[in-house]
Amino acid sequence: MNMKKNIFFFQWPSNLGGADTRLKDLITGLNKLNKYNLYCIPLDEFRLKEKENVNFLKENNVNILYWDNLPKQVDGYAISFCNFRLFSEKWRILKIKEMGLKFIWSNDMMWTTPEEMQCLNEGLIDMYLFTSDFHKQILENKSPDIKKNKSYILPNYFNFDAYKKIPKKKSTDKFIIGKVSRSDEMKFSENFPLFYEKIPVKNSFFSIMGVNDNIKNKYSWFDFNKDKWELLNENAKSSIAFLSQLDLYVFNANHKYIENQSRAIIEAQLIGVPTVVPNYGNFSNMIWHGRTGYTFDNMNECYYYINLLSKNKTLLKEMSENTREFSKKIWCDINNQNFHLENIFNMLDNVE
Amino acid sequence: MKKKFCYWSISWGDYDHICQSLVDSAIGVGIEEDFIVFSEKPIKNCINHRLDDSIELDRLQFFKFEYLKKQLSKLDYEYFIFIDADHFFVRHPHMDIDKIMNGSPWHSFLESPVNSHRTKRQDWWGIPNNTLCSAMYQNGVQSAEIRNTNGGFWICHRNFINRASELAYEFHNHLKARGYTVPEEVSIGYLSHLMSPDVTDRYLEKYVNYWASDWVGTFRDKLPYDHQWDYTSYMTYEKLTVQPAIVHAMRSKTALINKSK
Numbered sequence: 001m002n003m004k005k006n007i008f009f010f011q012w013p014s015n016l017g018g019a020d021t022r023l024k025d026l027i028t029g030l031n032k033l034n035k036y037n038l039y040c041i042p043l044d045e046f047r048l049k050e051k052e053n054v055n056f057l058k059e060n061n062v063n064i065l066y067w068d069n070l071p072k073q074v075d076g077y078a079i080s081f082c083n084f085r086l087f088s089e090k091w092r093i094l095k096i097k098e099m100g101l102k103f104i105w106s107n108d109m110m111w112t113t114p115e116e117m118q119c120l121n122e123g124l125i126d127m128y129l130f131t132s133d134f135h136k137q138i139l140e141n142k143s144p145d146i147k148k149n150k151s152y153i154l155p156n157y158f159n160f161d162a163y164k165k166i167p168k169k170k171s172t173d174k175f176i177i178g179k180v181s182r183s184d185e186m187k188f189s190e191n192f193p194l195f196y197e198k199i200p201v202k203n204s205f206f207s208i209m210g211v212n213d214n215i216k217n218k219y220s221w222f223d224f225n226k227d228k229w230e231l232l233n234e235n236a237k238s239s240i241a242f243l244s245q246l247d248l249y250v251f252n253a254n255h256k257y258i259e260n261q262s263r264a265i266i267e268a269q270l271i272g273v274p275t276v277v278p279n280y281g282n283f284s285n286m287i288w289h290g291r292t293g294y295t296f297d298n299m300n301e302c303y304y305y306i307n308l309l310s311k312n313k314t315l316l317k318e319m320s321e322n323t324r325e326f327s328k329k330i331w332c333d334i335n336n337q338n339f340h341l342e343n344i345f346n347m348l349d350n351v352e
Numbered sequence: 353m354k355k356k357f358c359y360w361s362i363s364w365g366d367y368d369h370i371c372q373s374l375v376d377s378a379i380g381v382g383i384e385e386d387f388i389v390f391s392e393k394p395i396k397n398c399i400n401h402r403l404d405d406s407i408e409l410d411r412l413q414f415f416k417f418e419y420l421k422k423q424l425s426k427l428d429y430e431y432f433i434f435i436d437a438d439h440f441f442v443r444h445p446h447m448d449i450d451k452i453m454n455g456s457p458w459h460s461f462l463e464s465p466v467n468s469h470r471t472k473r474q475d476w477w478g479i480p481n482n483t484l485c486s487a488m489y490q491n492g493v494q495s496a497e498i499r500n501t502n503g504g505f506w507i508c509h510r511n512f513i514n515r516a517s518e519l520a521y522e523f524h525n526h527l528k529a530r531g532y533t534v535p536e537e538v539s540i541g542y543l544s545h546l547m548s549p550d551v552t553d554r555y556l557e558k559y560v561n562y563w564a565s566d567w568v569g570t571f572r573d574k575l576p577y578d579h580q581w582d583y584t585s586y587m588t589y590e591k592l593t594v595q596p597a598i599v600h601a602m603r604s605k606t607a608l609i610n611k612s613k
Binding site: 189190191193194195197198218220221222252254255256278297298299300302303 | 456457490491492494495496509512515519546547548549551
């Protein structure tokens with residue numbers, strides 16, 4: 001008799017975007033535990049033609065279903081990260097509930113949507129997940145209705161084995177500084193090109209992935225010199241290939257944007273790239289200042305730390321090793337992630 | 353073909369006379385760049401346009417951003433140098449605009465620290481120093497030192513015009529929501545901090561041969577001339593020896609009117 005619990009992921013894994021990569025890593029981890037029957041349901045049927053993702057799911061013993069062939073009634077849990085179409089196309093969330101599944105929703109963003117809140121108030125979300133205490137505070141402040149619901153803090157999980165640094169193809173005397181994000185203006189400070197250009201490191205080279213035409217147009221007042229800059233489209237390379245070439249991950253976002261649990265920063269750390277980021281949002285909970293990277297309070301500090309790391313290769317190497325080790329302990333423990341998941345399931349099943 | 357930069361100004365009433373003196377002083381020292389003036393009465397020796405009736409000449413002087421967006425953005429220059437009418441050229445500035453901008457799309461001279469142990473004044477435009485600093489930091493400024501600026505002289509890259517205006521209004525509205533309704537000058541200072549990660553690029557003391565503001569009246573009721581004088585820092589009252597080519601002759605208005613009348 002199969003006593004495994006059923007988990008239905010109403011989301012599709014991919015290498016692009018925090019939520020989809022989060023799912024991918026979680027599936028890998030849960031498959032290793034061999035405790036659950038895993039199912040994956042994409043929103044759009046064309047996803048079933050994505051060979052790489054389909055193969056990934058098969059290799060990890062995930063059953064692929066589509067909305068037409070979902071079971072009518074089934075015991076188990078539905079999980080989705082950041083998939084807001086479940087609410088804007090309301091028949092989807094209604095279908096999940098009609099199946100008898102307990103719906104666990106992780107918003108993953110720093111904002112909520114009206115449709116999401118409407119579904120919450122109608123009791124269609126059984127468990128509301130936050131990724132950090134910081135995330136919980138921000139969202140509960142913005143949308144107090146969340147407080148009425150069952151909630152839980154489930155941090156991101158990372159599959160450590162997937163984050164292996166790819167050796168650089170050729171050696172360079174350039175000190176490569178960069179960042180990766182989705183192509184969103186909010187991920188770029190108003191002074192974005194100058195923020196990097198003014199870094200006081202003579203042999204610096206800037207590599208930025210996640211730039212689109214809107215972003216290039218916004219900063220058209222700046223002359224991006226090809227000898228110093230590489231601007232890549234979103235997903236131009238795998239994040240691992242991109243991050244592997246960096247000596248230092250330096251990030252600064254638009255002041256209107258609050259960063260919570262940036263997967264890109266954790267991925268950089270897992271690859272062993274130290275990070276320098278502003279001291280705001282949730283960064284101080286992701287970076288051990290002075291050990292795995294630096295958080296800065298002003299530009300003087302920012303440039304001081306970058307300069308320090310560029311000049312002191314021993315410190316850079318030590319920090320690189322620290323950051324990989326530290327992130328592995330914090331973010332890559334599948335038993336800890338599973339402990340949290342079991343807590344969530346127990347709360348939903350009213351098991352004390 | 354795109355020209356590197358132009359000067360531009362706006363005037364009406366008595367300021368038309370003042371502006372004529374400004375333009376004449378620029379021509380007199382050999383300025384060859386285009387000088388564009390929007391004025392009530394005709395101004396000679398420049399590219400002169402009538403005031404745009406659709407733009408309100410508001411008390412807080414945000415009309416400067418409206419002209420920038422509506423009138424200047426149509427013109428083919430890389431940079432636009434706004435200069436208040438009550439300026440006076442005492443010699444050719446030989447302005448190396450690329451050096452001044454140093455990559456930034458925005459410039460005004462940042463004059464005097466509001467959050468230093470040297471600061472003597474408690475506020476700028478009625479905004480307590482701490483409140484001003486908090487507002488700057490909340491709106492993306494990341495420099496440790498915050499300074500006041502003078503809104504009479506600033507430079508904008510043509511591809512930054514719309515964003516500059518949006519940011520200026522956003523900062524203005526942020527302060528207004530907290531009970532401080534202040535002129536455009538404060539937003540101009542905000543932009544200089546925000547758009548210069550190395551904020552020292554905007555510090556006045558680097559440019560004492562280009563520009564300074566005679567707000568204490570060294571040339572009171574006289575026309576400025578090419579002469580070394582002591583500039584007084586607005587927030588600290590410290591003295592700085594300057595010999596600028598362009599003087600913001602705020603206390604010389606009568607002399608400027610009489611010169612062109």
